[in-house]
Amino acid sequence: MKSPFNSPFxxxxxxxxxxxxxxxxxxxxxxxxxxATDPVKLELMKGFPPxxxxxxxxxxxxxxxxxxxxxxxxxxxxxxxxxxxxxxxxSVLRESLLDLGSLGFESDRGGRTTLADWQHATFTxxxxxxxxxxxxxxxxxxxxxxHQPHSLWSMxxxxxxxxxxxxxxxxTIDPNALVTKYLPELKDSAWADATVQQTLDMTTGVAxxxxxxxxxxxxxxxxxxxGLLPAPPTYAGPRTIPDLLVTIKKEGEHGAGFKxxxxxxxxxxxxxxxxxxxxxxxxLSERIWSRIGAQDDAYVWAxxxxxxxxxxxxxxxxxxxARVGEMMRLAGRYNGHQVVAEGVIAEIRKGGDxxxxxxxxxxxxxxxxxxxxxxxxxxxxxxxxxKGLNGxxxxxxxxxxxxxxxxxxxxxxxxxxxxxxDRHAFxxxxxxxxxx
Amino acid sequence: MKSPFNSPFxxxxxxxxxxxxxxxxxxxxxxxxxxATDPVKLELMKGFPPxxxxxxxxxxxxxxxxxxxxxxxxxxxxxxxxxxxxxxxxSVLRESLLDLGSLGFESDRGGRTTLADWQHATFTxxxxxxxxxxxxxxxxxxxxxxHQPHSLWSMxxxxxxxxxxxxxxxxTIDPNALVTKYLPELKDSAWADATVQQTLDMTTGVAxxxxxxxxxxxxxxxxxxxGLLPAPPTYAGPRTIPDLLVTIKKEGEHGAGFKxxxxxxxxxxxxxxxxxxxxxxxxLSERIWSRIGAQDDAYVWAxxxxxxxxxxxxxxxxxxxARVGEMMRLAGRYNGHQVVAEGVIAEIRKGGDxxxxxxxxxxxxxxxxxxxxxxxxxxxxxxxxxKGLNGxxxxxxxxxxxxxxxxxxxxxxxxxxxxxxDRHAFxxxxxxxxxx
Numbered sequence: 001m002k003s004p005f006n007s008p009f010x011x012x013x014x015x016x017x018x019x020x021x022x023x024x025x026x027x028x029x030x031x032x033x034x035x036a037t038d039p040v041k042l043e044l045m046k047g048f049p050p051x052x053x054x055x056x057x058x059x060x061x062x063x064x065x066x067x068x069x070x071x072x073x074x075x076x077x078x079x080x081x082x083x084x085x086x087x088x089x090x091s092v093l094r095e096s097l098l099d100l101g102s103l104g105f106e107s108d109r110g111g112r113t114t115l116a117d118w119q120h121a122t123f124t125x126x127x128x129x130x131x132x133x134x135x136x137x138x139x140x141x142x143x144x145x146x147h148q149p150h151s152l153w154s155m156x157x158x159x160x161x162x163x164x165x166x167x168x169x170x171x172t173i174d175p176n177a178l179v180t181k182y183l184p185e186l187k188d189s190a191w192a193d194a195t196v197q198q199t200l201d202m203t204t205g206v207a208x209x210x211x212x213x214x215x216x217x218x219x220x221x222x223x224x225x226x227g228l229l230p231a232p233p234t235y236a237g238p239r240t241i242p243d244l245l246v247t248i249k250k251e252g253e254h255g256a257g258f259k260x261x262x263x264x265x266x267x268x269x270x271x272x273x274x275x276x277x278x279x280x281x282x283x284l285s286e287r288i289w290s291r292i293g294a295q296d297d298a299y300v301w302a303x304x305x306x307x308x309x310x311x312x313x314x315x316x317x318x319x320x321x322a323r324v325g326e327m328m329r330l331a332g333r334y335n336g337h338q339v340v341a342e343g344v345i346a347e348i349r350k351g352g353d354x355x356x357x358x359x360x361x362x363x364x365x366x367x368x369x370x371x372x373x374x375x376x377x378x379x380x381x382x383x384x385x386x387k388g389l390n391g392x393x394x395x396x397x398x399x400x401x402x403x404x405x406x407x408x409x410x411x412x413x414x415x416x417x418x419x420x421x422d423r424h425a426f427x428x429x430x431x432x433x434x435x436x
Numbered sequence: 437m438k439s440p441f442n443s444p445f446x447x448x449x450x451x452x453x454x455x456x457x458x459x460x461x462x463x464x465x466x467x468x469x470x471x472a473t474d475p476v477k478l479e480l481m482k483g484f485p486p487x488x489x490x491x492x493x494x495x496x497x498x499x500x501x502x503x504x505x506x507x508x509x510x511x512x513x514x515x516x517x518x519x520x521x522x523x524x525x526x527s528v529l530r531e532s533l534l535d536l537g538s539l540g541f542e543s544d545r546g547g548r549t550t551l552a553d554w555q556h557a558t559f560t561x562x563x564x565x566x567x568x569x570x571x572x573x574x575x576x577x578x579x580x581x582x583h584q585p586h587s588l589w590s591m592x593x594x595x596x597x598x599x600x601x602x603x604x605x606x607x608t609i610d611p612n613a614l615v616t617k618y619l620p621e622l623k624d625s626a627w628a629d630a631t632v633q634q635t636l637d638m639t640t641g642v643a644x645x646x647x648x649x650x651x652x653x654x655x656x657x658x659x660x661x662x663g664l665l666p667a668p669p670t671y672a673g674p675r676t677i678p679d680l681l682v683t684i685k686k687e688g689e690h691g692a693g694f695k696x697x698x699x700x701x702x703x704x705x706x707x708x709x710x711x712x713x714x715x716x717x718x719x720l721s722e723r724i725w726s727r728i729g730a731q732d733d734a735y736v737w738a739x740x741x742x743x744x745x746x747x748x749x750x751x752x753x754x755x756x757x758a759r760v761g762e763m764m765r766l767a768g769r770y771n772g773h774q775v776v777a778e779g780v781i782a783e784i785r786k787g788g789d790x791x792x793x794x795x796x797x798x799x800x801x802x803x804x805x806x807x808x809x810x811x812x813x814x815x816x817x818x819x820x821x822x823k824g825l826n827g828x829x830x831x832x833x834x835x836x837x838x839x840x841x842x843x844x845x846x847x848x849x850x851x852x853x854x855x856x857x858d859r860h861a862f863x864x865x866x867x868x869x870x871x872x
Contacts, residue, residue, distance in 0.1 A: 045742055048709040049678045055741050076738050081512050084583050087731070089525060147520050242485045273484040295523070297733055302512050305491050306481055 031411060034123050037065035040143040044069040059230045064411040067390060071151040071409045072125060072144040074315050075299055078227060081281035081308050083289050083298035083316070091293025091323060091335040096134040098436070105428030108420035118425045122391055122418050123410040125150060126318040130326055130403040131433045140318070142409065147296050149315035150407040153388030156300075156314035157265045161373025163283050164200055164268050165344045172275055175200070182271045185242065190250040191267055198254045199271075200372050201352050202264045205252030210260060212413055218248070222262055226313070227303045241266050241307045257359020258352070258370055262311045265373060269310020280308040292327050293335040294320040312389070318405055321394060325403035328384075329396050349384050351376030364419055381430065391418040400430035467847060470559050473501035476579040480505040495666045503826060504845040507587040508561060508580040510751050511735055514663060517717035517744055519725050519734035519752070527729025527759060527771040532570040534872070541864030544856035554861045558827055558854050559846040561586055562754040566762055566839040567869045576754070578845065583732050585751035586843040589824030592736075592750035593701045597809025599719050600636055600704050601780045608711055611636070618707045621678065626686040627703055634690045635707075636808050637788050638700045641688030646696060648849055654684070658698055662749070663739045677702050677743045693795020694788070694806055698747045701809060705746020716744040728763050729771040730756040748825070754841055757830060761839035764820075765832050785820050787812030800855055817866065827854040836866035 035041070042065065044054050058077040061070040070077065101116035115137075119127055125144050129137040140146060152159075167173045173182070175197040180187050182196075190206040191199060198204050208218040221237050223229035225244035231237070238244035245267060269280055276283060281300045289298060298320065301313030316324075327334035331342045352371035362368065368377045375385040381399035386392075391408030404426055410418055471477070478501065480490050494513040497506040506513065537552035551573075555563055561580050565573040576582060588595075603609045609618070611633040616623050618632075626642040627635060634640050644654040657673050659665035661680035667673070674680035681703060705716055712719060717736045725734060734756065737749030752760075763770035767778045788807035798804065804813050811821040817835035822828075827844030840862055846854055 048706060048715075049676065049741055049743055057740065075511070075735075076515050076517050076742055078515055079512050080516070082584070087583070147523070148518070240485065270484060279484075299511075304493065305485055306512055307485055 031417070032065070034120055037068055037123070037411075038142060039065065039069035042068075045073070058228075062229065062413075065409070068123070068125075068142055068409040071390070071407075072142070072148045072315075074151050074301065075149075079302040079304075079306075080299040080313075080315075081279060081302055081306075082285075083281045083300060083314075084285040085294040085297050085320075086285065086290030088290070088293060090295035093130075093319060093322065094134045095138075096131075096136055097138070098136045100129065100137045100429065100432065103428060103432050105424060108424045115425060115428070118421060122406075122421055123408050124391075124406060125409055126405070126407040128318045128322045128405045129429060130322050131436075132401045133326055133330075135322070136433070137429075138318070144407075146319060147317060149296065149298050149317050151388075151392070152314045152316060152321075152386075152407075153312050153390060153392050154262070155386040155388040155392045155394060156309075157262075157311050157373040158375075158386035158394075159284060159288070159314055160265050160269050160272065160280070160310045161200060162340070162344070162348070163272055163280075163287060164196075165347050165372050166287060166340060167272065167275065168196075169341055169344050169347065173271070179267060179271065182274050183267070185246055186267070189246050190248045191245075192250070194254045196268075196271070199264045199267050201258065201356075202261055202370055202373075203256065203258055203353075203356055204254050204261070204264055205250055205256060206259075206261055206263065207249045207251035208261055208263050210262060219262065222266075225303065226301065226309050228301060228309070228313070240303050240305045241309065242270065245270065256356070258357045258362070259360045260370075265311035266309070268373070269308070272310070273308075280310050284314070288324065288339065289320070291335065291337070291339045292320070292323045294323060296320055318407060321405045321407075322403060325394050325396050325405060329398055329401070329403055348372050348374045349376065349382065351378055351384075354378065364416065383426075387415055387419065389413045389415075391415065391422075393418065393422050395422070395426045397426070397430055400434060402426075402430055402433060404429060467853070468501070470556050473504055473559070473847070474578060475501065475505035478504075481509070494664075498665065498849075500847040501845070504559070504561075504578055507826070507843075507845045508578070508584045508751075510587050510737065511585075515738040515740075515742075516735040516749075516751075517715060517738055517742075518721075519717045519736060519750075520721040521730040521733050521756075522721065522726030524726070524729060526731035529566075529755060529758065530570045531574075532567075532572055533574075534572045536565065536573045536865065536868065539864060539868050541860060544860045551861060551864070554857060558842075558857055559844050560827075560842060561845055562841070562843040564754045564758045564841045565865060566758050567872075568837045569762055569766075571758070572869070573865075574754070580843075582755060583753060585732065585734050585753050586828075587824075588750045588752060588757075588822075588828050588843075589748050589826060590698070591822040591824040591828045591830060592745075593698075593747050593809040594822035594830075595720060595724070595750055596701050596705050596708065596716075596746045597636060598776070598780070598784070599708055599716075599723060600632075601783050601808050602723060602776060603708065603711065604632075605777055605780050605783065609707070615703060615707065618710050619703070621682055622703070625682050626684050627681075628686070630690045632704075632707070635700045635703050637694065637792075638697055638806055638809075639692065639694055639789075639792055640690050640697070640700055641686055641692060642695075642697055642699065643685045643687035644697055644699050646698060655698065658702075661739065662737065662745050664737060664745070664749070676739050676741045677745065678706065681706065692792070694793045694798070695796045696806075701747035702745070704809070705744070708746070709744075716746050720750070724760065724775070725756070727771065727773070727775045728756070728759045730759060732756055754843060757841045757843075758839055761830050761832050761841060765834055765837070765839055784808050784810045785812065785818065787814055787820075790814065800852065819862075823851055823855065825849050825851075827851065827858075829854065829858050831858070831862045833862070833866055836870060838862075838866055838869060840865060 056066045103115040107113040125142045179191040194204045210219045211217040224231040225238045296317045298316035301309040332340035352369035354369045357369045381397045383397045386394040391410035393406040395404040492502040539551040543549040561578045615627040630640045646655045647653040660667040661674045732753045734752035737745040767781045768776035788805035790805045793805045819833045822830040827846035829842040831840040
């Protein structure tokens with residue numbers, strides 16, 4: 001099957017998360033025009049059956065522009081587990097809409113832009129801005145309806161980190177214990193002598209690379225094991241997440257420096273399920289979705305033996321993500337009760353070791369740290385964030401009483417085109433609302 | 437992978453729908469004890485990861501007892517599309533519970549039984565009885581929660597028939613037109629000179645058999661094409677539903693006699709989507725789920741190119757199915773408005789040609805007819821029914837103001853162990869409620 005954009009972007013899309021923006025920009029061809037890749041205009045998956053060249057399959061999701069359709073239809077491509085919203089009525093999201101589209105600001109590349117242009121240029125599928133708990137701006141694009149869950153990619157990690165922090169604060173998990181206390185299966189793996197906290201903070205020393213440009217990178221083995229990318233016939237590696245994790249070996253020292261690794265999160269997700277005896281989807285429902293007054297069920301991806309993926313497989317709706325962000329902004333109190341203990345939010349917001357964060361190069365995110373699977377910029381407003389492949393972003397700004405959720409299908413996988421662009425836009429929104 | 441019950445039941449499970457009960461009974465080994473196959477007690481899919489011998493995969497769903505877990509977890513095994521419940525609050529299902537478990541009656545095999553024993557003996561996963569719109573009895577078993585959709589198997593066909601009848605009554609589809617008026621792709625197939633009505637009533641002449649005991653039966657090609665049963669490496673047949681349908685040839689005459697054929701329904705499902713430009717899941721949401729005040733999203737199975745299966749792939753919750761049944765009982769009026777036009781329900785209830793029904797042997801269902809994908813027994817109470825593999829059943833009895841939904845995971849696929857047993861139980865419930 002050929003994609004209508006079987007272009008040099010296959011390579012760019014696949015740029016590693018660890019690359020700096022300038023390194024990517026130096027080698028990248030020009031981005032396609034967003035309007036030319038609108039999945040509705042392109043007629044992706046339109047018709048019964050869709051035309052062969054417009055058919056998106058699991059094997060071609062990561063080939064741009066298929067993600068423009070697929071990111072809000074992941075469940076139609078493979079196994080998923082329900083994250084139940086519960087039987088209560090949805091919490092009310094009051095609206096007080098502002099015309100923010102014409103808001104002007106200086107972009108990360110220099111020069112003026114507007115909020116409308118920024119959304120367009122960053123291949124936005126959905127944007128929701130909550131100010132003091134009210135919806136002040138909400139847009140859906142790419143044919144995505146408000147009730148359709150969108151792939152969060154690595155924003156999923158922050159949900160795994162949130163669940164882990166809850167269980168740590170409740171005393172169910174000891175952050176200073178070795179991972180193998182809970183998962184003895186990992187005794188011969190990289191995590192044999194790693195602590196829970198090192199794994200949560202991604203300061204483990206693991207022989208694993210997350211380089212999308214290298215076909216031998218661990219990330220491809222991960223995607224094959226997760227069933228997210230069908231393996232070629234010659235593939236003889238692990239076919240499930242547990243089978244993958246036990247094979248990964250140590251490299252370097254634990255606790256020395258931050259290095260972004262999807263497999264650390266999968267270890268944590270496995271651990272959560274082991275100690276609770278509940279699936280990731282059940283935990284997300286029980287601890288979060290059923291308590292925030294979610295409007296819609298969400299879902300998580302499952303591997304071929306039903307292992308639920310805990311690092312990149314979560315899909316949820318824009319409006320429910322906004323509820324999560326608002327709950328986090330309000331120190332866990334939302335929907336008339338304490339959804340998550342205040343200490344859990346405080347632990348996440350305090351961030352990690354900024355020195356260790358720099359160890360493996362994070363020029364684009366200077367000043368940040370990564371703690372319990374959340375991104376903390378240590379800025380004046382006390383913001384904290386979730387981030388994911390292809391431009392997924394949740395930005396929580398307590399000082400500005402602001403929550404922003406942005407879902408996208410940017411052609412470039414890593415956040416080199418979206419992290420700084422989004423941060424500039426978020427700052428402009430905060431400034432505008434402060435003076436409003 | 438070996439199943440803990442890799443027994444002679446693999447063969448019995450696979451008995452053809454067209455067999456009579458006595459033919460099956462003559463060759464069948466004794467049924468396993470239901471309590472020995474409770475998926476919770478068996479620990480199917482328990483643990484992270486589950487033990488290999490307790491792991492249910494798509495390839496082993498039809499191997500008993502895996503269905504006892506799988507039938508309420510189908511989405512965890514493959515691609516599905518959301519049938520959205522809409523944004524309105526759920527319609528209220530008032531309760532007025534009665535202790536019907538001890539209700540005694542004469543079973544179809546002779547001898548006395550009780551409603552509790554009947555449920556047990558027929559491997560029930562869920563049972564809901566509505567009398568005059570109130571829930572008088574509701575049970576869930578097998579670890580199935582009230583919010584979990586359960587596979588309806590061929591009850592799906594009745595939903596396809598309901599949608600078709602709606603579109604016929606609205607004038608969008610002409611029942612007397614040839615199928616090829618809407619689906620020119622079928623011009624060289626069995627349906628080249630078949631009408632819509634013949635296809636809806638399954639009186640087409642089609643070279644296709646639905647015999648689960650014959651590995652060369654069309655039903656296996658169907659399951660492979662639908663992606664419901666992974667194909668063996670040697671399989672060279674169609675891999676999508678449209679690709680399958682165009683290859684099927686005519687046999688005999690159209691309109692001569694009823695013969696149960698899943699592929700007739702798939703033609704109708706394809707036709708519905710073609711004329712409306714909307715997917716089956718979208719139609720189910722727009723026409724039914726969002727209008728009855730459904731409490732939960734439902735879902736439909738999709739093949740590898742996203743074709744939504746319209747004959748066996750629908751999963752829904754017990755409580756929402758009860759809402760559908762009540763809407764049908766009340767001639768389409770439910771949840772404060774006319775969900776479906778009265779004429780649609782009248783058309784379905786009138787049934788089909790009882791003489792044609794007998795043409796290919798339906799001893800077990802003497803007196804029935806099949807019309808617009810619904811089973812009509814032409815009995816005194818004016819009942820009409822949906823039926824599906826492994827004991828799925830919806831029974832609507834207007835005279836007794838009664839709706840019964842029964843979801844099961846019986847080891848025998850066809851309804852030879854459930855059709856008559858259920859009918860006896862339904863009659864006992866109707867009699868008990870009449871005198872209540």
